[in-house]
Amino acid sequence: MRPASMPSTRLTLAYIGVGLMGGPMAARLVARGHTVRAYDVSADRLAQAVAAGARPALDPADAVSGANAVLLNLPTPAAVEQAVFGPDGVAQVMRPPQVLVDFSTIEVERCRAFAARLVARTGCAWIDAPVSGGPPASADGKLAVMAGGPADEMERLAPLFTDISSAFTHVGPTGAGLTAKMVSQLMVSCLYVVLAEGAKLAEQAGIDVASIPACVSGGHADGELLRQIFPRFAERDFRPRAYTRQLVKDMHMVKELADTAGAPTPMMDEALRLYDRYVALGGSERDTSAILELYDHDAQPRHAPA
Template sequence: MASDKPAIAYVGVGLMGGPMAALLAARGYRVSAFDVDPGRLAAVAEKGVTAAASAADAARGADCVLLNLPWESAVEAAVFGEDGVAGWLTANSVVVDFSTVSPAFCTRIAAAVSEKTGAVWIDAPVSGGPPASEAGELTIMAGGPEDAIARLKPLFDTIGRQFTRAGDTGAGAVAKAIAQLVVATNYAVLAEAARLAEAAGMDAALLPECVRYGHADGELMRQLYPRIVAHDFAPRAYARQLLKDLEMVQDVARAAGAPTPMSGQATQLFKLLVASGLGGIDGTGVYRLYAGSAGNGITGQEVESV
């Protein structure tokens, strides 16, 4: 790489990628970015990031390409599509995919990138949400060659407070799938808890205080539950993205032969939510199914057959 701080191309500057790209620029990295949404690109351009005309334009002269995209098809297009980054990748390039994608996809695209360009692929999904991406306090789980990951450790340390190399290519994606199983299932559990508290006549907002330091306490109770009770469903993590992640979890579980009844139930709940036209709200909005305000609310009896 040309210097201690590699030149970066950043493709995908949405809820997570935007703050991450801006933080890297603020910490002295040269960042050129592209997003299909001109508004998102304009927002990061105001924070020291160079706006590029395409993914390929962003990758021109970059040592490292960072991807943060919502779907596997978007990742594939950003790399191998028209105006994709592949034309500018060399054997000295590293591609880091922060997207939440399946392990099988990671393995396939890493092999294709290596064969066609010689570049190294690292799957490095992140957890923590937009506030952590803004503060540089993300949790990062990576899969890929140990030497390539070690070279980029300063970059990972810039955007994250916890970094783990989970193993070879695809291992980061496996870890993220399991993390999403835990998180997305808890969205549904906390929504259920809030609705039960309300229905039973207690001040639902007091529940986090009631369980503080007990076994029911935790980050999700402290961060997500108050938003549910306040009916604050402004997106920090889109419901449609959580559904995509849960469906990926089911695919990974089937391939591994592992039972996932709890996350399977959560998957069905998020399918109902998205089918109600609410895929663009936050995942905490699954509460609206329990409250009957999603257009097709559920009862205690109906949820058993979801």
């Protein structure tokens, strides 16, 4: 379900966490006419958000005044808990009909526990709304948003979701959006590894990596992710669009959920083993596509044909 579009409605939004993903999303919302009060623990990131038109807040609680919704985009569950329930957290001042929308990727059960705490303390609803698509899609309003929480709150915040996404799905109750994100991250992490493996085979076998997207265009191996990252492979352009450490964090969450659900994940287990190795070699701050560097590390010299 996608909420009905209400393009004439402009919202006042508190935005906590304006980093690699949150920064472009906040700037997009400002550009679409919404009022954004932003906070980030990094003064540099906050300054960038202010330069894009957001108004600065002193702390999470300070951002909440007058907001229709409080938006979170934070790197870890601990950061989410601190921003919501800490001494300067938003729960100190939130009151209905304000609603919290968490774009962060955290554990499903922890999300449900946080939501219950927020309702008990403030009476405000919690929507888990993790996103997929990366910084370019966030800047262009073309994210995929998968949401869990009350349907009436989704409808009320339709202008928000319409302006940041090209695909919005209300998956179900609280935690359902994050469950869908875990499925997405399982598939994406395996794809990164498979694409890196294909790129390295192409290189070692003597063909141009940059030619592969054209070679498979329209075929079964074609896909958006391949078209995005094979040019990066060819140039070894691994400036972070998404950090490897964040993907690895998500993969460990996927594994925890899969173990609880009794779902086998042999392919992702191997992908996680490879990413853990890459992090151990120093790749945590590199782009998620930089897993190719592990294949560079492991590659053997080419053998001349017999």
